[in-house]
Amino acid sequence: MVTPLSTLLKHATSNTILTIIDTKQYSITFFIIRGDTATTWTSIYASLNHTMHPTLWTYLTNLSYTITGPWMLIGDFNETIFLGDQRGGIFNQNRLNLFANLMDNCNLLDLATIWGRFIWHHNQNGIRILSNKIDRVLANVDWRLSILEASVAVLL
Numbered sequence: 613m614v615t616p617l618s619t620l621l622k623h624a625t626s627n628t629i630l631t632i633i634d635t636k637q638y639s640i641t642f643f644i645i646r647g648d649t650a651t652t653w654t655s656i657y658a659s660l661n662h663t664m665h666p667t668l669w670t671y672l673t674n675l676s677y678t679i680t681g682p683w684m685l686i687g688d689f690n691e692t693i694f695l696g697d698q699r700g701g702i703f704n705q706n707r708l709n710l711f712a713n714l715m716d717n718c719n720l721l722d723l724a725t726i727w728g729r730f731i732w733h734h735n736q737n738g739i740r741i742l743s744n745k746i747d748r749v750l751a752n753v754d755w756r757l758s759i760l761e762a763s764v765a766v767l768l
Contacts, residue, residue: 634675638668639687641675651755652679656687662707665691669714676718682755685720688747693722720750725764 629645633652641654654675658668676683691711714720725748749764756762 636668636671638664639672649758651682651684651758654683654685654687656685656689658688658690660690662690665707666710669710672714673717676752679752682758683752684755685750686748693748715750719752721753721756723749723751723756723762723764 627647631643631645633641633643635641638658639654639656641652644651644653654672656668658665672685689711691707693708693711693715715722751762
């Protein structure tokens with residue numbers, strides 16, 4: 613007999629409860645209670661097809677209206693936020709604006725990256741022609757204020 617993932621996670625430790633709130637094609641959102649601390653997390657793997665991103669951004673914006681308290685989003689957003697998040701290739705300002713609107717609408721902050729910067733690289737004939745920071749961690753102000761010392765380390 614297979615035990616459902618949510619059951620396994622709820623019983624992973626005696627003082628931690630994880631409840632899956634919602635799943636979509638490109639995300640899963642869960643609520644974690646550990647001791648007397650509660651946090652909402654959303655794990656993202658955005659499509660490589662950038663025309664599908666606005667649908668995900670709208671979904672996340674609508675989801676944000678249902679979340680109270682600390683919220684963190686982590687994963688592969690397949691988008692850059694700043695010009696410095698890309699080296700080589702053509703920077704798409706319109707896509708950046710859509711992603712920036714998501715962050716504004718949801719009051720999300722990009723957590724600082726230490727050590728490495730670029731996550732994804734494209735090589736052609738053995739020469740690196742494009743590098744991007746497309747994996748990131750975003751958090752709302754409540755989450756950021758609850759864990760001031762948090763940072764993101766790129767271990768590539």
